[in-house]
Amino acid sequence: MSATTTDGITHIRAAGTPYEIGRAHGAALAGPLRAFLDDGLARLAHLMPGPPTLTGLLPSIAAHRAAVGAALPDLAEEVAGLADGAGIHPDEAWLLQLRRELMGYSKIRTGGDCSTYARTGPDGPPVLAQTVDLNGDLDTHIAVLEVARAGSARRSLVLSFAGLLGYLGVNSDGLAIGLNLVLGGTWRPGVPPYLAIRHLLDSASDTEQALKILADLPLASSRSLMLCDRERALYVEHLDGQLRVTEAAPGELAHTNHFLHPDFAPADELNVFARNSSLRRLTAARNGLAALPADAGAEDHFELLAQVPLRVPDRGDVRAERTVAAAVMFPATGELHLRPGDPALSRTQVFGL
Known part of the structure; x- marks a missing residue:
């Protein structure tokens, strides 16, 4: 310890x-x-x-x-x-x-709440990268947990804020998980998605196993999880106990803060201002990722994540979401590259398994 x-x-x-x-x-x-x-x-x-x-x-x-x-x-x-x-x-x-x-969730949201993308393919390492957009000035309480459970050879690197057991991360089997807030349905007592992500990192060796585990969890709230292993990238959206999966194997995927699956899109509760922000960030993530070479390194990804609109600047309001961290994960090598706070202003720290 x-x-x-x-x-x-x-x-x-x-x-x-x-x-x-x-x-x-x-x-x-x-x-x-x-x-x-x-x-x-x-x-x-x-x-x-x-x-x-x-x-x-x-x-x-x-x-x-x-x-x-x-x-x-x-x-x-x-x-x-x-x-x-x-x-x-x-x-x-x-x-x-x-x-x-x-x-809970409010329909009056005008900032950001994470932009996420992932890519796999034969010409470069699999990668999952995202901004972390939160309110509450949580960049004052950032931790990285390096966890080794007794009785298991699997180890996990987990980004945490203010005592959370999980948020996003990567494990030694080569599974990386990120997330986006999406708003819809009824939020009810259950497993918070942050804890679900930690459980998946502790328990799953790849995206297929993670999906099977996730299907049995009583999730408390709507969310989209981005999963990436050595060969496959996908996002799974959750709404009222139902899951919808979109994947690229190999290929590229991006997600922001509105439902993308046609089954769930009609239930989206994001207001028009926040939706416009989400759409701009989704377009920027897709176009930016497509422009990066297949063998792009972590600093290339951070250069993209540090650009507006993917980076949401601090407006001086503790109630407003802003980018409090950016992460780039390489599941094949078990690496988490992290910039705390505004990624345009901070330096990269590297954590490895």
């Missing part, structure tokens, strides 16, 4: 049982997580209408906690370890996992 911090990214290496991994994660970030929770209840007071309280959120937290405990008991144990290691209440540790679900 070890933790180092460089240029705003804390790199936490943890191995052992789920509880031990969670405890190492919590201990490494005990001070920052306590400060984050004390900042308007994990900054939710800055983002939600009316000041939320932990007491008021407890019924929702309990419902999600029960669903995760039933579907993914190992990750429930890891959350318990996180609470112990950080010296926070278990309900606070669960709050950190559930912030996005507890916020």
Whole structure:
């Protein structure tokens, strides 16, 4: 177990049982997580209408906690370890996992919320790259978890924000996963997509196995996941318990924040201003990726991700989404290249398995 911090990214290496991994994660970030929770209840007071309280959120937290405990008991144990290691209440540790679900979704969105693309083919390495667009100024709490579960040879590199067990990442079998927020359907107690991604990285060796696992998870909210292994790239959209898969094997795919599958497009709840942003970013991602050579390196991808409209600048409003990180993953080599904050201003850090 070890933790180092460089240029705003804390790199936490943890191995052992789920509880031990969670405890190492919590201990490494005990001070920052306590400060984050004390900042308007994990900054939710800055983002939600009316000041939320932990007491008021407890019924929702309990419902999600029960669903995760039933579907993914190992990750429930890891959350318990996180609470112990950080010296926070278990309900606070669960709050950190559930912030996005507890916020719900608003139809008034005008910024960004991640632009993602992936490519496979015979002339270059498979790659999955994306911007991470979030509100709440979460680039102040970026970590990379390097996880080795006891009893498994598989290892995972996971990007995390403020105590999350998962967000995006790559594993040692050669599977990379990114994500986009899409808005639709009814959000209900279940497995948050961030935890689902972590479970897939811990459990799946390739895209085919990941899809089978994902089909059995009771996801809490709408999302699109981008998956890439050595030979295949695909995105899978989730809406109200249903999944739709679009793939390219080999080929190129991009996704932003509106549903692309025709079965789900009529249910999209994105307002017209946010949809226009999503369409511009989708076009930029598709055209930019097509212009990159097949053997493009990480810095070539970052040059694309750092360009507006893919990069969403800081407008000085904690409630507005902005680009808080950019990631380029090479699943065949188990590499995560990461730029924290605004990718046009930060330098690349490289993490490998």
